[in-house]
Amino acid sequence: MPLENTQYKKTAHYYFTGSAGQQRVSANFFENFVIPLPSIKKQEEICDRIFSKKREIKRLRLNIKSLREDAKRMFELEVFGE
Numbered sequence: 001m002p003l004e005n006t007q008y009k010k011t012a013h014y015y016f017t018g019s020a021g022q023q024r025v026s027a028n029f030f031e032n033f034v035i036p037l038p039s040i041k042k043q044e045e046i047c048d049r050i051f052s053k054k055r056e057i058k059r060l061r062l063n064i065k066s067l068r069e070d071a072k073r074m075f076e077l078e079v080f081g082e
Contacts, residue, residue: 008033 011033016023038046 008035 012025012029015025015029017026018024037043
């Protein structure tokens with residue numbers, strides 16, 4: 001998710017100081033901002049889903065590589081013959 005769409009930035013916006021060209025958030029905001037932490041079970045579920053997606057990405061990348069190689073071989077065979 002892009003930074004400009006995060007809840008963190010939306011909340012920080014209410015604490016901006018300075019002019020429009022140089023708005024900033026004080027260190028106090030960052031020191032006191034509470035980030036909710038899910039239970040260990042929920043964290044493990046999130047990790048499992050993320051690792052599953054990473055495995056799927058790896059599998060798809062290998063599939064893409066294989067398909068590219070097949071397409072290259074097919075092209076060379078069609079254009080140049082055996």
